[in-house]
Amino acid sequence: MNQNNFLIIMAGGAGTRFWPFSRNNNPKQFHDVLGIGKTLLQQTADRFKNICPLENIYVVTSQQYTDLVLEQMPYLSDSQILAEPSRKNTAPCIAYACYKIGVINSEANIIVSPADHIVLYEQEFENKINICIDEAENSDHLVTLGISPTRPDTGYGYIKFENSDNVVKKVERFLEKPDLETALSFIKSGEFVWNAGIFVWSLATFKKSFKKLMPVMAQQFELGIDHYFTETESNYINITYKQCESISIDYALMEKATNVYVVLGNVGWSDLGTWKSLHEASEKDNYNNVIDGNIVIYDTKNSIIKTPKNKLIVVQGLDGYIVADHDNVLMICKKEEEQNVKAFVEMAKNKGDEFI
Amino acid sequence: MNQNNFLIIMAGGAGTRFWPFSRNNNPKQFHDVLGIGKTLLQQTADRFKNICPLENIYVVTSQQYTDLVLEQMPYLSDSQILAEPSRKNTAPCIAYACYKIGVINSEANIIVSPADHIVLYEQEFENKINICIDEAENSDHLVTLGISPTRPDTGYGYIKFENSDNVVKKVERFLEKPDLETALSFIKSGEFVWNAGIFVWSLATFKKSFKKLMPVMAQQFELGIDHYFTETESNYINITYKQCESISIDYALMEKATNVYVVLGNVGWSDLGTWKSLHEASEKDNYNNVIDGNIVIYDTKNSIIKTPKNKLIVVQGLDGYIVADHDNVLMICKKEEEQNVKAFVEMAKNKGDEFI
Numbered sequence: 001m002n003q004n005n006f007l008i009i010m011a012g013g014a015g016t017r018f019w020p021f022s023r024n025n026n027p028k029q030f031h032d033v034l035g036i037g038k039t040l041l042q043q044t045a046d047r048f049k050n051i052c053p054l055e056n057i058y059v060v061t062s063q064q065y066t067d068l069v070l071e072q073m074p075y076l077s078d079s080q081i082l083a084e085p086s087r088k089n090t091a092p093c094i095a096y097a098c099y100k101i102g103v104i105n106s107e108a109n110i111i112v113s114p115a116d117h118i119v120l121y122e123q124e125f126e127n128k129i130n131i132c133i134d135e136a137e138n139s140d141h142l143v144t145l146g147i148s149p150t151r152p153d154t155g156y157g158y159i160k161f162e163n164s165d166n167v168v169k170k171v172e173r174f175l176e177k178p179d180l181e182t183a184l185s186f187i188k189s190g191e192f193v194w195n196a197g198i199f200v201w202s203l204a205t206f207k208k209s210f211k212k213l214m215p216v217m218a219q220q221f222e223l224g225i226d227h228y229f230t231e232t233e234s235n236y237i238n239i240t241y242k243q244c245e246s247i248s249i250d251y252a253l254m255e256k257a258t259n260v261y262v263v264l265g266n267v268g269w270s271d272l273g274t275w276k277s278l279h280e281a282s283e284k285d286n287y288n289n290v291i292d293g294n295i296v297i298y299d300t301k302n303s304i305i306k307t308p309k310n311k312l313i314v315v316q317g318l319d320g321y322i323v324a325d326h327d328n329v330l331m332i333c334k335k336e337e338e339q340n341v342k343a344f345v346e347m348a349k350n351k352g353d354e355f356i
Numbered sequence: 357m358n359q360n361n362f363l364i365i366m367a368g369g370a371g372t373r374f375w376p377f378s379r380n381n382n383p384k385q386f387h388d389v390l391g392i393g394k395t396l397l398q399q400t401a402d403r404f405k406n407i408c409p410l411e412n413i414y415v416v417t418s419q420q421y422t423d424l425v426l427e428q429m430p431y432l433s434d435s436q437i438l439a440e441p442s443r444k445n446t447a448p449c450i451a452y453a454c455y456k457i458g459v460i461n462s463e464a465n466i467i468v469s470p471a472d473h474i475v476l477y478e479q480e481f482e483n484k485i486n487i488c489i490d491e492a493e494n495s496d497h498l499v500t501l502g503i504s505p506t507r508p509d510t511g512y513g514y515i516k517f518e519n520s521d522n523v524v525k526k527v528e529r530f531l532e533k534p535d536l537e538t539a540l541s542f543i544k545s546g547e548f549v550w551n552a553g554i555f556v557w558s559l560a561t562f563k564k565s566f567k568k569l570m571p572v573m574a575q576q577f578e579l580g581i582d583h584y585f586t587e588t589e590s591n592y593i594n595i596t597y598k599q600c601e602s603i604s605i606d607y608a609l610m611e612k613a614t615n616v617y618v619v620l621g622n623v624g625w626s627d628l629g630t631w632k633s634l635h636e637a638s639e640k641d642n643y644n645n646v647i648d649g650n651i652v653i654y655d656t657k658n659s660i661i662k663t664p665k666n667k668l669i670v671v672q673g674l675d676g677y678i679v680a681d682h683d684n685v686l687m688i689c690k691k692e693e694e695q696n697v698k699a700f701v702e703m704a705k706n707k708g709d710e711f712i
Contacts, residue, residue, distance in 0.1 A: 020668075296703055298689075298696065307686065312376075312711045314700045316689035317677070323688065330663065330681055332688065333654075333672035340654065344670045347652055355668045 005052040005133060006108045008097040009044055010197075011061040011069060011115035012084055016345045016356065017273055020329030021306065024356055029116035030068050033272055034282055035292030035306070040272070041072050041115045048111065050126055051133070058082060058101060059115070060093045079229055085238045090197075091217060091252040092244050096237065098206050099221040100228040108203040109133050112249075117196065118281055120268025128265040132200035135168045135261060142209055142254065143168070143200040146193030146262040147269045152183035155273055157195040157250070160186075161262050171260040174250055193262060196269055199249070209259065214252050220244050275322050275338045279304050293325075304335065329355055361408040361489060362464045364453040366553075367397055367417040367425060367471035368440055372701045372712065373629055376685030377662065380712055385471035386424050389628055390638055391648030391662070396628070397428050397471045403478055404467065407485055414438060414457060415471070416449045435585055441594045446553075447573060447608040448600050452593065454562050455577040456584040464559040465489050468605075473552065474637055476624025484621040488556035491524045491617060498565055498610065499524070499556040502549025502618040503625045508539035511629055513551040513606070516542075517618050527616040530606055549618060552625055555605070565615065570608050576600050631678050631694045635660050649681075660691065685711055 014027045022028035029041045038046065045057060059069050060082040069081050082097055094112055101108050111129065119125045132143045146159045157176055161169040174195060178186060186192035201209075211218040220240050227236035245252075254260055270281045282290040282304075289300060293307035298316040307313045307325040315323060322338060324331045329348070333340060348355040370383045378384035385397045394402065401413060415425050416438040425437050438453055450468055457464050467485065475481045481501075488499045502515045513532055517525040530551060534542060542548035557565075567574040576596050583592035601608075610616055626637045638646040638660075645656060649663035654672040663669045663681040671679060678694060680687045685704070689696060704711040 020670075294707070296700075296707075310684060312685045312704055312707055314685070314687045314689065314703070316693055316696055316700075318688065321673070325681075325686060328666060329668045329670070330686070331670045332674065332679065333670065337655075337672055340672055344652075344672075347670070348668055351650070351652075351668055 001050065001053055002109065002133070003053060003056070004105060004107045004109050004137075006056040006058065006101050006105070006110045007045075007048050007052040008094060008101075008110060008112045009041065009057065009059045009115045010090060010093055010112065011041055011059050011065065012087065012093060013114075013116060014062070014087075015116075017341060018275070018278075019341055019345050019348070019356070020324055020326045020331050023327070024353075025064070026068070027065075027116075028272070029114075030065070030072060033278060034118065039072055040118065041069070043118065044113055044115050045073060047119055047122055047125060048113075048129070051129055052111065055080070058097050060084060060097050062087065083234065083237075085241045088241055088244060088246040090249040091214065091247045092221075092241065094199075094249050095210060095214075095217055095221040096224075096240075098203060098210075099224060102203050102207070103225055103228045106203060109137050110201055110203060110206065112197075112199040114197050114271070117269060117271045120281065121266070124265065125267040125269075128263050128267060129198075129200065131167060132263050135263070136200045136202050136205065139261075140205045140208065141168075141201075141259050141261045142205060142257055143261050143263060144171070144254065145196055145198040145200070145265050145267075147196045148264050148266040149187055149192065149194050152180060152187045153194070154178060154180055154183050156271070158183075158186055158192045159195050159262055160192050161264075163191055168261045168263055171254075171262050174255040193264055194269070195250070196271070197250075199254070205259070209257050210253060213256050214247075217244055217247075217252070275304055275335060275341075279335065302335065357406065357409055358465065358489070359409060359412070360461060360463045360465050360493075362412045362414065362457050362461070362466045363401075363404050363408040364450060364457075364466060364468045365397065365400055365413065365415045365471045366446060366449055366468065367415050367421065368443065368449060369470075369472060370418070370443075371472075371629075373697060374631070374634075375697055375701045375704070375712070376680055376682045376687050379683070380709075381420070382424070383421075383472075384628070386421070386428060389634060390474065395428055396474065397425070399474065400469055400471050401429060403475055403481060404469075404485070406482055407489070408467065411436070414453050416440060416453050418443065439590065439593075441597045444597055444600060444602040446605040447570065447603045448577075448597065450555075450605050451566060451570075451573055451577040452580075452596075454559060454566075455580060458559050458563070459581055459584045462559060465493050466557055466559060466562065468553075468555040470553045470627070473625060473627045476637065477622070480621065481623040481625075484619050484623065485554075485556065487523060488619050491619070492556045492558050492561065495617075496561045496564065497524075497557070497615050497617045498561060498613055499617050499619060500527070500610065501552060501554040501556070501621050501623075503552045504620050504622040505543055505548065505550050508536060508543045509550070510534060510536055510539050512627070514539075514542055514548045515551050515618055516548050517620075519547055524617045524619055527610075527618050530611040549620055550625070551606070552627070553606075555610070561615070565613050566609060569612050570603075573600055573603075573608070631660055631691060631697075635691065658691065 018028050063083040136143045160172040227233045270277045287301035290304045295313040300318045302320040305323040320335045374384050419439040492499045516528040583589045626633045643657035646660045651669040656674045658676040661679040676691045
C-alpha cells in the first residue's frame with residue numbers, strides 16, 4: 001500500500017432527508033442505512049482499506065459528532081478527527097484537512113470522499129480510485145471520479161468531459177442539477193457523468209490550485225501549519241472558521257480550475273439522498289419490498305419498512321409506502337410522496353427539538 | 357344512595373382482539389382504549405358512582421392483575437379485589453362474588469358488569485339500571501339490561517323478550533350470535549335486544565335460582581362463607597376453583613331460569629370487541645379518522661391511529677387503515693381486514709411471549 005495515500009472523509013452533514021432516521025444528533029452517515037451491519041461512515045472507510053493506511057484516514061466532522069466518529073472508527077487517534085466549530089460548506093473542510101496532512105507528508109496523495117454515500121461494486125471502485133491516484137501523483141491535475149449515469153437523474157450535479165479514448169478525460173465543466181429534458185440530453189450525448197463529490201489530488205497540486213483560486217482561504221489554512229497537531233490547533237481553527245468564507249469545493253475550486261480531469265466509473269454509486277434511492281440500492285424481497293427489522297408482512301409490496309430490531313412489526317395491505325420507525329418518531333407515507341418529508345421535518349421542528 | 361346496592365365488576369379477561377394494545381400482562385380493560393384519560397375499568401366503576409357506594413364495589417380478576425386493579429382503583433380495600441386462581445368462565449366468578457357479598461349483607465342488590473365495555477349515554481344507563489334494581493329488589497326476578505339494537509350485528513348474543521307495555525319485560529330466551537339473515541329478522545321483529553352481560557338481582561333471588569340450576573357449584577361457594585373476608589379465603593378459593601366447573605353465567609343460569617326479565621336500554625353501549633367498533637364509538641375528525649396520540653396526518657381518512665403520547669407520528673396517504681403502536685409492537689393493517697388480527701397474534705406468539 002502506498003504510504004503517501006491519504007483519505008479525507010467529510011462527515012459533518014446533518015441532512016434530514018432520511019428523517020426520522022437521520023436526526024440532528026445522529027445524522028445519516030452514522031446510520032446503518034442499508035441494514036447490513038455497518039454504518040455509512042464505516043462502509044466509506046472500508047471502501048479504501050486496500051488503498052490507504054488506517055493512520056492516513058482523516059475525518060472532518062462537526063464538533064458535536066466527534067464522539068460518534070470515534071465510536072464507529074475506534075482505531076482513529078484524536079488528531080485524525082478534525083472538529084469543525086461551525087458548518088462552512090466543503091471548501092474550508094477540505095482545505096483544513098489538506099493543509100494539516102501537509103504538515104506530516106508533503107508527498108501526500110489525497111482522496112476526498114463524502115461519508116454518507118454507497119458504492120455497490122467495491123472492486124471496480126478501488127480500481128478506478130487507483131487510476132485517479134496514479135493520475136494525481138504523476139501530473140498536476142485535480143482528478144475526480146465521475147459516475148457513469150444510469151438514468152436521467154435530476155437530483156445530481158453533472159460533469160461534462162471532453163470525449164477521448166483516454167481513461168483520464170479532461171473536464172469541460174461542472175453543471176448544477178438539470179431539469180429532466182436537460183438530463184435526458186446529457187445521457188443521450190454520452191459526454192456527461194454524475195458528480196459524486198469524490199476528488200483525488202496530490203497535496204502540491206491542491207495547494208497550487210487552491211492558492212490561485214482561493215488566495216484568502218489558502219492563506220488562512222496555510223497559516224495554521226504551526227498549530228496543526230499541537231494543543232493550539234482547535235483554538236486556531238475556531239478563530240479561522242469564524243473568519244473564513246462558507247463555500248463549496250465545487251464552486252471554490254473544481255468549477256474554476258482548468259486542470260480538472262475525470263475518471264469514469266460504473267461503480268454502483270448512490271448518494272442515498274432519497275428513500276427511493278435507498279429502495280433502489282437495497283436488497284428486495286419477491287414483492288419488491290425493502291425490509292429491515294423484525295417485520296412480518298402480509299399482502300404488502302413495493303414498500304420500504306425500516307424499524308427497530310427489538311420491536312415486532314406487522315404490516316398488512318400496503319403498496320408503495322415508507323414505514324420508518326426510529327427512536328421517538330414513526331413516519332408512514334407514500335413512497336412517491338417522499339418530497340413531503342421536508343415538510344414533515346418542518347412540522348416536527350414545531351413539535352419540539354427532540355423530534356428532529 | 358341505597359347502601360344495599362353492590363357492584364361486581366368482571367375484570368379477568370385476557371382477550372387479544374385489541375392486540376397490540378391488549379396484551380397478556382395488560383389486557384383491554386386496563387387500557388384507556390378511547391383515549392379519554394380513563395381506562396375501561398375506571399369508566400365502568402364511574403358509571404355506577406350514583407348507584408353504588410365505593411365500599412360496595414367488588415372486582416373479580418385474575419391473580420396476575422390484582423396489582424393493576426389496585427393501581428387503577430386505589431380506593432378499593434384488598435378484600436374488594438377477588439383474585440381468581442384460574443379462568444373458569446363467568447359462573448364461578450359471579451358465584452364467588454355473590455356468596456362473598458352475602459356474608460356482609462343479606463339484603464344486597466347485586467349488579468354484575470363486564471369491565472371492558474363502554475356506555476356513551478351514562479344518564480340513560482343510570483336510569484335503566486335503577487329500574488333494574490327496583491325490579492330486582494321488589495321481586496324474585498333475575499334482571500338483565502338489554503341493549504336496543506341499532507344494526508343487525510352478528511357479533512353479539514341476542515335476547516328475545518315477550519312484547520308488552522311493561523318497562524320490565526319477561527325474557528323468552530337467550531340466543532347465540534346469529535348469522536346476518538337471522539340478525540336482520542331479529543331487528544325487524546322488534547322483539548330482540550343485545551345481551552350486554554349486565555345482570556341485576558337480589559342476593560336472595562340469585563342464591564335461590566343458582567342453587568336450583570347449579571346445585572353443585574352453589575354448594576361449593578356457599579361453603580366458603582366461613583372463609584370469605586378471612587385469611588383462609590384465598591386458600592379456600594384455590595381449592596374450589598380447581599374443582600368447580602368452567603361455565604358461563606348465561607349458560608349456567610340465565611338461559612335456563614324462567615324468572616328472567618329484561619329492561620330495554622338505548623345507552624350507546626359497545627363491547628369494543630373489534631377495531632371497527634372502536635372506530636364507531638370514538639370521536640372522529642373531519643375525515644372520519646380516530647386519532648389518539650401525538651399524530652400529524654396528511655391526506656388520510658377512515659383510519660384509526662393509536663400511538664404513544666411521547667412519540668411523534670406522521671402519517672400520509674392512508675385510507676381505511678389501523679395503525680396501532682404499543683410497547684414493543686407496531687401493527688399496520690387495513691381496517692376491513694381486521695379479522696386477521698387473530699392470525700397476527702398467533703404469529704406473534706411464535707416470535708416470542710414478550711409480544712403477546
